[in-house]
Amino acid sequence: MSRRVRLLVFLLSGAGVAVLFTLAAVRLPDFGGTWHPYGERTLPNAIRRHTPNVISSINFDQRAFDTLGEELILMAAALAAVVILRTVRAEQEDAAGAHAYGPAEVSDALRITGYLLLPVIMVTGVYVVAHGYISPGGGFQGGVVLGSAIHLIYLAGDYPALARIRPIPMFESGEAVAAGVFVLLALAFAGQVKAMNAAVGLEVGCALVLVLAKFFEQALLVRKDA
């Protein structure tokens, strides 16, 4: 299909989607209206189970089975990305620091800021996971904060240090254990919001670290055999 034909097909179908979507949107309840049948059914349950953060209550109590599915999609996607990006036989991996990727020439201000922020952000991540039960936050958000925090070391210009503080096998087993614990909790003990938050936080954090590690390897270290 040539580019022109493709654009024409898009314009026709896009116009169709636009018309149908607009027709559907004007029949939706008004923006900001008071009719929220699902919300009204979940609220009393969340209050009865004494979970101040209703969203955590929905994710890990009332719809825990649904979250289990999402969680497994996350794990499957992360696993697939790691498998696709593995170093294949025709390639070889340089040792970290073999290039100029070692302690790079960044200004001291950036380096010190990176090292100082790292513990602060790690503590913030743990706080977000641990308090997801009562305040905005939870396993998903905190896991992302934790998983991305350690990459500050790379921004501070030190890839070898990042590779040292992030032993891949440990994160792989962390991911597997967290996923297993979450499946167990969701199937047998749904409603243990705090425990499930912790399991999800660990799993999301480990998955992010693993995926980012593979991307870092591909971007910095892997090369084809000469």
Added chain:
Amino acid sequence: MSHLPYLVAGWILLAGIYGLVTSRNLVHAVVCLSVAQSATYVLLLTIGYRKKATAPVFSDIKPTRNVVDPVVQAMTLTDIVVGATVTALLLALTVQVAKRRGTVDPDELRSLEP
């Protein structure tokens, strides 16, 4: 005003698909796909919004009925994090395509040769 937010979601969806259709680079296409996906976040959250209501968190206020719809928020929350890993998977496939075929222009990828 009463239906404008839904139309914004429709606009984001169409903009994302337009970028996908006219893309000359698979990385650009994947990012456009994630933009199209973000239309669902906007649509879900605007449908759940309620005027003069608070966030559905009762840690510092007495539980009330006057809150925005928490169900759509819970769905969006998980969707964002899961969507990020799916984007990572698509980008991993793109890196693999670049390795095997030496190009990331979808127009140059004709057949399914190995």
Added chain:
Amino acid sequence: MADALIVAALVLTAFMATAVVLTRDPARQAIVLSGYGLALAILFLLLQAPDVAMSQTAVGTVVVPLIVILAIHAIRRHHTREPDRRGRE
């Protein structure tokens, strides 16, 4: 007041989404995508969804643009061999 803020955030979000799509160079697009993630997070905050805004801030402004940049870098490494291979063909 709240309405005006929400409308402003919606317009900003729509504008940023368009900007992301129309930025053709992926490396620049990653930066614009980060801005779009921030615009979405502001919109979600105004829509009384702090949990979602938190998730969007972390994912949309940090993780996804970082992965995009790393992918571009990895792809460029394979493109550096491209000219001499084309030359031989």
